[in-house]
Amino acid sequence: MFYLSMFTQYIGQYMKTRLEYRGDMVVELLSDLLFQITNLVFILVVFGHTQFLGGWTRDEIIFIYGFFLVPYAIFGAFFNIWDFNDRYIVKGEMDRILTRPIHSLFQVILERMELESLFGAVTGILIMTYASIQLGLSFQWYDVLLFMVFVISGALIYAGIFVSLASIGFWSDSPTSFMPMMYNIGNYGRYPVDIYNSVIRFVLTWILPFAFVGVYPAAFFLEKEEWYVYSFLTPVMGICFLVISVVLWNAGVKRYRGAGN
Template sequence: MLYLSLFWEYLKNYAKTRLTYRADFWIEVLSDLLFQGVNLIFILIVFQQTESLGGWSEAEVVFVYGFFMVPFGIFGTFFNLWNFADRYIAKGEMDRILTRPAHNLFQVTLENMDPPSLFGSFIGILIMAISWGQLDLVFHWWYVPMMALLTLGAVLIYMGLYTALTAISFYSDAPTGILPLMYNIQNYGRYPVNIYSRIIRFVLTWVLPFAFVGIIPASYFLDAKHDDMASLALYTPLVGVIVFAIGLFVWNTGVKRYRGAGS
């Protein structure tokens, strides 16, 4: 109940702030949607040059992209820590966080929540619905809880990887460029992994498992058209739990190492 009440208070504070600058809120929403729109247009342009991509049709890849947007939007809402090192380490705001009883990662994420990113998830669901009709897929009632479960697993993968990478700030004073690099790598997860080399396919599946945030879980809903991928989809929640546990361990270890501003 403590964490639920804290979440509600942080959300109210965010709403009060954004209501003061409403134009900024809608500009941010529009910019996020335009960015996602450009990515979608890129996929459509690719399919102007080919009928399939690694055995996947245009509608299937667009469906995967729609699924990809759902967990990414949720992740972006609660994980906006790109300036963590400057704000919390260099300026010492981590000291303030550590004086409070709630878990420090929970506080940091809620202080930087970005609800406009959630609009991307809604657009992703809309893209999936349109592609669903184009692919003439059969709908089963258990797809709803499976969608929620697979989305949760994908969000945990995002959270785990980026929590571990953000925690590097506790170990190094110098800013690193690894977060933007990882942001670019994650985009490979929305394409069929069989178009990559064996090494890259292995990395995207089992080392930096971004395949589990897009192509693999999305394949579960494609009516056995890609059984090789669909068979892995059920591992998404397990992979999510493992990756998040690793990320949380790296974070907690880094917090123990923290000794104050500039440490």
């Protein structure tokens, strides 16, 4: 209850500060929407030259892209820690974090919230709805629950990978170059993995499992039975990567000795 109370209070303060500059928030939302539309246009351009891509139709890939946007939006809203090393290690703000009686990772997550990123989830659901109508998909009552489980699990996979990367900062002063590269690799998870070669497919499944954020869980709703096993592995991967990241973070905090002078 203590952590829940802190979470709601942080959200309240965040909304006050963001609504003070409404114009900036609107511009940010529009720029995110433009970015998502650009990616969607890219898919449409590709399918202007072919009817299938690796056995997947245009609307199926649009559905996968829409699904991917939902967990990615949750990740972007609560795990915006791409600059952790520069801000908290190099500039010494981690010292301030460690003086408070609350878990350090929880504090960093709350301080770096960008709740406007959740707008991407709305865009993703709208894209999925359009693709579902085009494909004539039908859903059962339990699909809503599975959708929520898959979405949360996908967000945890992203969070686990990037928290693990941020934890490297406790051992090294210059790991930030990994962050942009990892964001780019993560984009591969929005497309079917069987369009890639076997090495990339293995990496996206078992090493950096971004495929579990988009294509694998989305395949369940697209009734791709050959992917069902991977679909139901999504929660397992989410929990495993989150646990690994927290263990790495706690080990790094124990090693941390302050910014010095």
